[in-house]
Amino acid sequence: MTDTNTDAVEAPGRFIAERFARLQWEDLPDTVRRTTRLFLLDTLGVIAGAARAPGMHELLATLEDFEPPGQATVLLSDTPRSPTVAALANGAAAHALDFDDQHDPARVHAFCVVLPAALAAADARGELDGKRFVTALACGVELFCRLGLTCHNSLGKGWHPTTALGSLAAALTAGMIFDLDGERMTHALGLAYTQMSGTTQFIADGALAKRMGPGFAARNGVLAAQLARAGITGPHRYLEGKAGLFNLHERGEVTPEILTEGIGSHWHILDLSMKPYPCCRCVHSTIQLGLALHREGLRPEQVAGARILLGEVNAGIVGADFDIGHANPVVHAQFNAAYGLATALADGRVDIASYTPSRIRDERSRLAGRFHTEISAEIPATAIAPARIELDLADGTSLVRETLTMKGAPDDPMSEEEVLDKFFACMKWGFDTPREVAQPLAERLLGIEALPDIRPLIAEFSRMGRA
Known part of the structure; x- marks a missing residue:
């Protein structure tokens, strides 16, 4: 043909x-x-x-x-x-x-x-x-x-x-x-x-x-x-x-x-986008806004409540109210905008440790119960990056933040250094492999096209986990 x-x-x-x-x-x-x-x-x-x-x-x-x-x-x-x-x-x-x-x-x-x-x-x-x-x-x-x-x-x-x-x-x-x-x-x-x-x-x-x-x-x-x-x-x-x-x-x-x-x-x-946070991509913009507010000095005790505004599809996926006693806490938290925002505000970071059962059920997570997600008529239904948060503060004032972009996307990509940092952090978390041990493996993976057979390199990676 x-x-x-x-x-x-x-x-x-x-x-x-x-x-x-x-x-x-x-x-x-x-x-x-x-x-x-x-x-x-x-x-x-x-x-x-x-x-x-x-x-x-x-x-x-x-x-x-x-x-x-x-x-x-x-x-x-x-x-x-x-x-x-x-x-x-x-x-x-x-x-x-x-x-x-x-x-x-x-x-x-x-x-x-x-x-x-x-x-x-x-x-x-x-x-x-x-x-x-x-x-x-x-x-x-x-x-x-x-x-x-x-x-x-x-x-x-x-x-x-x-x-x-x-x-x-x-x-x-x-x-x-x-x-x-x-x-x-x-x-x-x-x-x-x-x-x-x-x-x-x-x-x-x-x-x-x-x-x-x-x-x-x-x-x-x-x-x-x-x-x-x-x-x-x-x-x-x-x-x-x-x-x-x-x-x-x-x-x-x-x-x-x-x-x-x-x-x-x-x-x-x-x-393609690379993820800086280990959760549903629909939550990432909300996390970014929360991290930015944490860097500005905002702390959980200053927040009385919040509305998270997302497009219709995103809200349908990650917009449920947070349930601290959910039977499957990890998946529930990974797909919950309120939890993502609360964790970002409370900890100033969102990483693999943020999505462990002990952290999800921690007293700090009760902050997420004061947050609610709604569909925004101003955000296109299928748009993934836009997000807006409207916070009611304990002193009676309010804060509004919004973003149209997501970290890791082509318009805001992770640098090669950030990609490597993520790789080494994952190797340490799951395999307990120090960075200095994982470094030669990373270099060989980034030059994999030169190998006559890729299987020994993949086997080397797998052996690190068993070690």
Whole structure:
């Protein structure tokens, strides 16, 4: 099939599979290569930080009971498992702290799905050089971002885009590592769509299932690519068909040209945001405002109450009243704007320690009970960055603060030094690895394209956790 506008419009599923399957290391701009390396480093750091996260011990223990040893590395365990199970476990770990990247306009967490799929596929394939690894990561993330932008109100419908759309991105990533041609890549994406699922109900209910979503997506994608590799066929109209993604899941509310235009020349991966705080991105602007007020000298005892004003989608995700006795405190706090603001004001910092059960149930958190979140008619419904807080002070006066930007986004990016600081902090928190020990690992990860086989370096990372 040739690359024509007709192909893109009439058969977008086949079109994107064939276009991405042909991309090589030489097609990646230097900016894309650098971005991919930095987010690889960031995601591995976040996985290290998750070693003590609620739910991870239980997940790994379940695998111990139910899954026989295999050939694929589980980064937080000393026992390898099958590629699909390793992808599930590593994906859950990458999202366990809600500290992983996000494409803010697309509303997807990308590397927590794509990296575990790539690592599992690499173990299934065997030797894999760094250039092919980085290329597969970059292309998988690029498709993921394009899917999120195309299905621009997926979250508003109740889908969790990271889980749902992630199956397709993971299939592309694994398919590139398996060197699938355009035809088999189409089947891989179709098979991934056949397994697609994902709901925001786990957010509403504060369930640990939230962190499993990326793991499910990574597992689905690896399985889909392996099945296609073996000759199993999937629906080729997985996007445009009557029961395809666009019509069935998105109800026709899509912008298909975003998905197909400029593949290989325009890179949405460059618009990824890196998280400075380990919680839902919808809370970050509120946290920033709270930290700024703390730096100005405002303290909790001076605050009688507050209104947090967000866009409709953000408010729907993080706007519930804070419940200090919630049965699942970590997930509840990660998705609660009132808690984020209260913690920022009380502590002057928000980090992994802020989202531990003991801190969430600390007496200081009762401040969050005096804060309430509302929908602002002045903020676009799907806008993620804007936030406004209106504080009533104990002395009868009031304060108003607002922001239109978020730290870590392309218009206010984290510096490489800040990225490294986050990586080393995560390594220390989860692995108890000192900075001086983690430094050589970070340097090798940032030069991973030079390696003839990436697997020994990944194994070295995993051994640090077991040490």
